[in-house]
Amino acid sequence: PWLGAGRIILLEPRRLAARAAARRMAELLGEEPGGTVGYAMRMENRTSARTKILVVTEGVLSRMILDDPELPGVSAVIFDEFHERSLDGDFGLALALDVQGALRPDLRLLVMSATLDGARVARLLSGAPVIESEGRAFPVDIRYDQRSPGTAIEDAMAMAIRTALAEESGSLLAFLPGQREIERTAERLRDRISADTDIVPLYGQLDNKTQDAAIRPSPPGRRKVVLATSIAETSITIDG
Structure with missing residues (x-):
């Protein structure tokens, strides 16, 4: 119910990952990107009036907030792979927190990471709950190849x-x-x-x-x- 007619913005730090995530979600819905699920990045935009889940790269999110700080029509912002930590990613989260605190107390923020200390991020988000998911694990066999210094x-x-x-x-x-x-x-x-x-x-x-x-x-x-x-x-x- 809280989502209403609003969009979900999903931040992916890498262009390749943004397109792949949008394509996979659209595929699960039996659609192509640009319908219910779209993506936007520098020099590339696959969205429509029907888009409810918008996958963006870091610079796009920052520009969205700077252009209109109230983020009209947006119900939630998800920061994926936050452990990659970049200036644009940190700036985007800082802007989103500022928007939530001053203009949009209803705006939902979710930070996701496979390796980051969840408790520290939760404190940054004013004590937000931490949800843990095990995910899938695969056996890893490590072998070392002795390469001589002169080998290309x-x-x-x-x-x-x-x-x-x-x-x-x-x-x-x-x-x-x-x-x-x-x-x-x-x-x-x-x-x-x-x-x-x-x-x-x-x-x-x-x-x-x-x-x-x-x-x-x-x-x-x-x-x-x-x-x-x-x-x-x-x-x-x-x-x-």
Whole structure:
């Protein structure tokens, strides 16, 4: 009842995660983004008059509050992945708290994090209740590869990927420092892995379509190797 006709604003710190979250929620409703669930970020907007859940990046939220501090039509603001802590994210929460205290006592604020100290954040939110969720946990097997100082990271990574593909089933996610390392590693893998395995890059300079394709499940009977920068370290799930 408290929501009424208002919107829910969901803050995601990363553009890729914002699009993925909006797409997943829309998919659960049998829709495309831009209907009940939409997203807005710099240079990209998929919303409509029907949008009830709006996923935004940090700068968009700050501009919304600065443009109209009362946040008309907004019933709740959710700050996801708050442990990533950025100037824009902290500024957005400070603005939202100011709006709630001075103009909108009915505005609901929710801060979510997998690792942050919930009690400290609760005190910041005037003693807000802390809700804990276990979520899903998966077994992790850590193996260390002894790389000599003279070995290029691309050579070591390509070798580790080929070994993992031979020993394990499913797809693979590998992290590299930047675009150039990704491109060089991809070159070392081409024609040296099985034909049913796709090599997929994932970094910030790629267009949205290519980024979104990288996190989608592989077609039946195929595997993929996602070569990513830190863009894929948090906030998203790559199936398979």
